[in-house]
Amino acid sequence: MPGPESGVLLTGLVTVAVLYFGRDLFVPVALAVLLSFVLAPVVRALRRLMLPRPAAVLASVLLAFAVLAGLGTVIGAQVTQLAGNLPEYQASISRKLAPLRDPNGILERVSEALSRLERAGEGRPEQRAPAEGAAGGAPPAAEEAPPPDAPPRAAPPRTAEPAPLPPLPVEIRRPEPSPVERLRAVAEPLLAPLAVTGIVIVLVVFILLYREDLRDRLVRLAGARDLHRTVAAMDDAALRLSRFFLVLTVMNAVYGVFMAVALWLLGIPNPVLWGILAGLMRFVPFIGSFIAVAGPLLLALAIDPGWSLILAVAALFLVSELAMGQVFEPLVFGHSTGLSPIAVIAAAAFWTWLWGPIGLLVAVPLTVCLVVLGRHVDRLEFLAVMLGDEPALEPEEIFYQRALAGDSDALIEQAERTLREAPLSAYYDEVALKGLMLAQADWSRDALDDDRMATIRQQVEALLDDLADETDEAPPEPLVGGPDREEGGAVRAGAGGAAAEGEIAPDWAAPGSVLCVAGRGRLDDLAAEMLAQLLGMHGIGARAEPNAVLRSADAAALDPARVRLCVLSVLEGGSSVASMRYFLRRVRRRLPGVPVVLGLWHAAPDSPALAALRAEAAAEGERGEVFASLREAVAFCLLNARSAAAAERGAAAAGAVPGEAAARAGGGAPQVAAAT
Numbered sequence: 001m002p003g004p005e006s007g008v009l010l011t012g013l014v015t016v017a018v019l020y021f022g023r024d025l026f027v028p029v030a031l032a033v034l035l036s037f038v039l040a041p042v043v044r045a046l047r048r049l050m051l052p053r054p055a056a057v058l059a060s061v062l063l064a065f066a067v068l069a070g071l072g073t074v075i076g077a078q079v080t081q082l083a084g085n086l087p088e089y090q091a092s093i094s095r096k097l098a099p100l101r102d103p104n105g106i107l108e109r110v111s112e113a114l115s116r117l118e119r120a121g122e123g124r125p126e127q128r129a130p131a132e133g134a135a136g137g138a139p140p141a142a143e144e145a146p147p148p149d150a151p152p153r154a155a156p157p158r159t160a161e162p163a164p165l166p167p168l169p170v171e172i173r174r175p176e177p178s179p180v181e182r183l184r185a186v187a188e189p190l191l192a193p194l195a196v197t198g199i200v201i202v203l204v205v206f207i208l209l210y211r212e213d214l215r216d217r218l219v220r221l222a223g224a225r226d227l228h229r230t231v232a233a234m235d236d237a238a239l240r241l242s243r244f245f246l247v248l249t250v251m252n253a254v255y256g257v258f259m260a261v262a263l264w265l266l267g268i269p270n271p272v273l274w275g276i277l278a279g280l281m282r283f284v285p286f287i288g289s290f291i292a293v294a295g296p297l298l299l300a301l302a303i304d305p306g307w308s309l310i311l312a313v314a315a316l317f318l319v320s321e322l323a324m325g326q327v328f329e330p331l332v333f334g335h336s337t338g339l340s341p342i343a344v345i346a347a348a349a350f351w352t353w354l355w356g357p358i359g360l361l362v363a364v365p366l367t368v369c370l371v372v373l374g375r376h377v378d379r380l381e382f383l384a385v386m387l388g389d390e391p392a393l394e395p396e397e398i399f400y401q402r403a404l405a406g407d408s409d410a411l412i413e414q415a416e417r418t419l420r421e422a423p424l425s426a427y428y429d430e431v432a433l434k435g436l437m438l439a440q441a442d443w444s445r446d447a448l449d450d451d452r453m454a455t456i457r458q459q460v461e462a463l464l465d466d467l468a469d470e471t472d473e474a475p476p477e478p479l480v481g482g483p484d485r486e487e488g489g490a491v492r493a494g495a496g497g498a499a500a501e502g503e504i505a506p507d508w509a510a511p512g513s514v515l516c517v518a519g520r521g522r523l524d525d526l527a528a529e530m531l532a533q534l535l536g537m538h539g540i541g542a543r544a545e546p547n548a549v550l551r552s553a554d555a556a557a558l559d560p561a562r563v564r565l566c567v568l569s570v571l572e573g574g575s576s577v578a579s580m581r582y583f584l585r586r587v588r589r590r591l592p593g594v595p596v597v598l599g600l601w602h603a604a605p606d607s608p609a610l611a612a613l614r615a616e617a618a619a620e621g622e623r624g625e626v627f628a629s630l631r632e633a634v635a636f637c638l639l640n641a642r643s644a645a646a647a648e649r650g651a652a653a654a655g656a657v658p659g660e661a662a663a664r665a666g667g668g669a670p671q672v673a674a675a676t
Contacts, residue, residue: 032203078273089302399435508641519570528569
């Protein structure tokens with residue numbers, strides 16, 4: 001049985017075939033739909049003036065087609081005038097290009113040189129004409145004389161040849177056409193455009209009159225399970241498309257008027273024709289500007305004896321296109337059309353092949369409609385993914401995919417793009433840690449083997465080395481838990497918050513003052529290295545340690561006299577609650593008196609692991625300090641380091657022993673719980 005992929009492919013092929021063979025029907029429908037989007041805001045404006053819907057629709061349609069008819073009349077008159085002057089322009093261009101066709105001109109010399117190179121490449125000698133009187137060619141072979149005793153040759157018999165007949169002139173005369181044939185010859189070229197125009201007018205009128213009914217039918221096709229959301233999405237999409245097409249039409253019209261005036265000032269003949277063409281070609285992506293500039297350039301070549309006018313016309317179109325594309329359109333729309341550049345090129349090629357020149361004009365508007373439908377209709381989501389300009393993958397998915405593919409350059413490029421708009425800690429929190437969680441989830445369900453996991457680790461470690469020279473902005477002031485918590489479960493730090501912008505205590509700046517111990521997950525050590533790197537950028541002497549340090553006899557690494565804080569770094573889903581509980585107890589036994597907190601990165605507020613750890617901490621008379629992001633952990637450490645520095649300064653001012661002041665300040669870290 002054919003699978004769903006073959007069914008989708010068959011449906012697509014049938015759709016393309018229907019659009020191709022039924023273009024005589026679908027072209028007017030497409031034009032009517034696009035024109036209805038343009039006229040919908042005009043109809044709404046007339047409705048606000050207390051006009052009934054039929055009157056507003058008819059007034060809008062008549063106004064639109066009156067404008068189109070006027071443009072058609074102007075274009076016809078301009079084309080007729082241009083056709084009458086074409087022989088003169090052709091002669092002028094021929095005179096200007098005559099030096100280029102001179103036998104001794106540069107083009108002829110270049111052509112001769114290329115011919116010699118071609119003959120030399122093929123191994124052929126150059127052909128030369130033989131000189132007179134010289135042995136330039138082989139002499140003709142002399143006829144061998146007959147022997148003297150040979151009998152005379154008999155002359156060949158002559159046959160009488162008939163005299164050639166003169167050619168008979170043949171003249172083909174067509175009968176005089178009848179009045180009916182003359183009428184048909186005149187009417188046939190006009191009937192097709194008139195029929196299309198009539199169909200478009202009728203369709204536009206009915207689309208605008210029965211807009212709500214058509215919307216309801218589209219909602220039914222899209223699925224009415226979530227009626228309110230679907231209707232709201234459709235209305236929003238229709239409103240956005242209407243505004244977009246109306247504003248785009250107005251902008252292109254203004255652009256056409258500007259180009260017509262500018263070309264008239266430059267002295268280009270028929271400036272109105274070229275202005276209208278320039279405005280229309282704004283609907284055509286990429287090649288539209290080249291089509292619009294071709295006519296004015298040829299006329300500038302014909303009427304100007306020099307080359308300055310050609311350069312002026314080219315500069316006019318270049319500056320105008322850059323201004324429209326880079327200044328005015330982003331200023332008016334606030335964003336692009338929502339299509340990727342590849343989608344624009346593919347759409348232009350596809351619709352041109354499908355419907356010819358009309359397809360080229362409506363390629364971008366039709367594709368924009370398809371992308372908007374794909375963003376609001378679940379069944380058409382693939383259109384938004386294929387044609388839209390939004391990334392197909394989330395940043396963390398891109399991070400995971402690049403690391404899995406071993407593409408370190410792409411990882412660095414992504415990091416650099418993110419760091420232009422966000423600090424390093426935000427990049428680690430929102431991109432890197434989430435990407436590692438995706439890898440951890442695949443490892444947990446046996447979707448990754450050891451080799452791929454090693455590749456991911458290698459790429460992330462190289463990324464951390466490259467980002468070691470970056471800087472991180474100061475995180476916001478942390479939230480402190482206490483009896484006076486606000487709705488979020490925490491309030492701003494009180495006395496400790498006063499030291500948030502102070503110096504860091506020397507004990508916290510010493511190497512190894514903060515231990516970032518990795519959990520048992522395969523990627524927990526990378527998260528610990530990220531935290532240690534961020535703390536080091538803020539002046540705290542942090543060091544990342546593997547989980548095995550808890551089982552080693554390294555007294556220097558686990559010296560309670562040197563360690564001011566220990567952070568157990570665990571990716572959500574990388575370790576079980578039992579293992580985290582076990583290692584928390586082990587750290588507290590190895591580091592008596594040292595505050596121990598847990599970094600359960602990206603843990604949800606209702607995480608079962610989070611609830612279990614906090615419940616156990618409360619049962620043991622402690623408070624469960626659990627952080628869900630690196631920024632919270634960095635802010636926590638900075639607050640404690642600055643609070644300790646403030647306490648030492650106060651003790652020095654009071655003449656007390658610094659150690660006693662630190663003991664009165666709480667011995668190190670205040671009990672702070674981040675809002676998760």
